[in-house]
Amino acid sequence: MNIGGTLTLVLPVEDSSQIGHARRTAQRLAEQHGFDATDAGRVALVATELASNVLKHATHGELHLRALPRANGFGIEILAVDRAQGFDLHACLADGFSTGGTQGIGLGAVSRQTDVFDVYADARGAVLLARLYSRTDKAPDRRLGVSQHSLHNMAACGDVWHLAFDGANISALVIDGLGHGEEAERAGRAGEQAFALDPFASPTLLLEDLHRSMIGTRGGAVAIAQYDARQGTLTFIGIGNIGASLIAPDKSRGLASHPGIVGGQYRKAQPFDYAHVNGHLLIMYSDGLQSRWNLQDYPGLVHRHPAVIAAVLNRDFSRGRDDITVLVVALEAAHD
Incomplete structure (x- = not known):
């Protein structure tokens, strides 16, 4: 299997209007790479919550998107990247927790929508990873x-x-x-x-x-x-x-x-x-x-x-x- 290199798609997240743009862009990328309506909806949900999380706890940051070639199709990778003063990861993983004081679905719920979910956060900022594959794609994640x-x-x-x-x-x-x-x-x-x-x-x-x-x-x-x-x-x-x-x-x-x-x-x-x-x-x-x-x-x-x-x-x-x-x-x- 060969994977040809592609650029990372970067979406700024600096105001609430960009959350909708991130959702639509991620969903469109999933649809273009063979995701059905249900799986593309999962991608849209995760992109929305990750972008919202960036805006709430960091006030600005980025979403990085990439299509992941697989043996039988593609996956979608979403990374939320910020340079804020860290956040309470354990609290953010609780369902319903929102750093902005509004009711969110919580990163814990997001993690259950994804096939791969990982986080690194310290005083320099946070990076959150979500990878989503089609429900019919049972191949293991490539690390x-x-x-x-x-x-x-x-x-x-x-x-x-x-x-x-x-x-x-x-x-x-x-x-x-x-x-x-x-x-x-x-x-x-x-x-x-x-x-x-x-x-x-x-x-x-x-x-x-x-x-x-x-x-x-x-x-x-x-x-x-x-x-x-x-x-x-x-x-x-x-x-x-x-x-x-x-x-x-x-x-x-x-x-x-x-x-x-x-x-x-x-x-x-x-x-x-x-x-x-x-x-x-x-x-x-x-x-x-x-x-x-x-x-x-x-x-x-x-x-x-x-x-x-x-x-x-x-x-x-x-x-x-x-x-x-x-x-x-x-x-x-x-x-x-």
């Missing part, structure tokens, strides 16, 4: 998350991400086309097309395929990570300034890249192998994200859903002057 945003919300994004799955094995790609805008996106998409043809090929040969495909474009920085679930190993190869880390609850390791430009010029790249990575998080990010973040500064965040982690990192460490991609994947062992 991955991505937050991708173009500079100034342009339609074109020079960052590209792509994920391929073979059972529990994963091959992940992040490209940052030089600069931003349409030409940067053209460079990234050329590399993505080559990657999608054979994502589990030898990383060195795969990088050479991307290089040939990106010649004639601006070129860009590229990183490829391949996870072997049965062996518990990760192979990483990178050219340029795509950042990557392996995160465990008690430690983290940065993954090394080589200098150069794929589609331009680089010396032969060496892949690096990492053992015993089952249970780790793989985090890959373009240079639109500052590199000085440390998950240990966020107690408990390493145990939250990868989509929550990606949203927190984007919220707190975006440089604000380039396209940004944060890809977070939980590396889980294969089961017989």
Whole structure:
């Protein structure tokens, strides 16, 4: 299964009129991706309550929407993101609790409408995740998350991400086309097309395929990570300034890249192998994200859903002057 990268749809929530817009946008996204009236109604209900919650306890924030490709259709992801002074999570999860003093259905009731619900809140703000799948979709949730945003919300994004799955094995790609805008996106998409043809090929040969495909474009920085679930190993190869880390609850390791430009010029790249990575998080990010973040500064965040982690990192460490991609994947062992 291949998942081609898409931008995160961002909806500001700053006044009550935007709650209705968020509800309609989320419902329309669900309908466009095959949800029937009942399931699309659940999406609309959850979007309404999450947007209302942002407005009530934070006065302003955002909803982040994404369609999630599945083996037999799509799911819908909604993230509520704010920078308020935290809130009483246990109280908010009680049915009927409303931080604004009005009767709401409560986040507890929202959590029962969703297939995945997770929260991280501290003094810097809160991120709430809801994922909803069709009632007929019984496949397990994939523990991955991505937050991708173009500079100034342009339609074109020079960052590209792509994920391929073979059972529990994963091959992940992040490209940052030089600069931003349409030409940067053209460079990234050329590399993505080559990657999608054979994502589990030898990383060195795969990088050479991307290089040939990106010649004639601006070129860009590229990183490829391949996870072997049965062996518990990760192979990483990178050219340029795509950042990557392996995160465990008690430690983290940065993954090394080589200098150069794929589609331009680089010396032969060496892949690096990492053992015993089952249970780790793989985090890959373009240079639109500052590199000085440390998950240990966020107690408990390493145990939250990868989509929550990606949203927190984007919220707190975006440089604000380039396209940004944060890809977070939980590396889980294969089961017989």
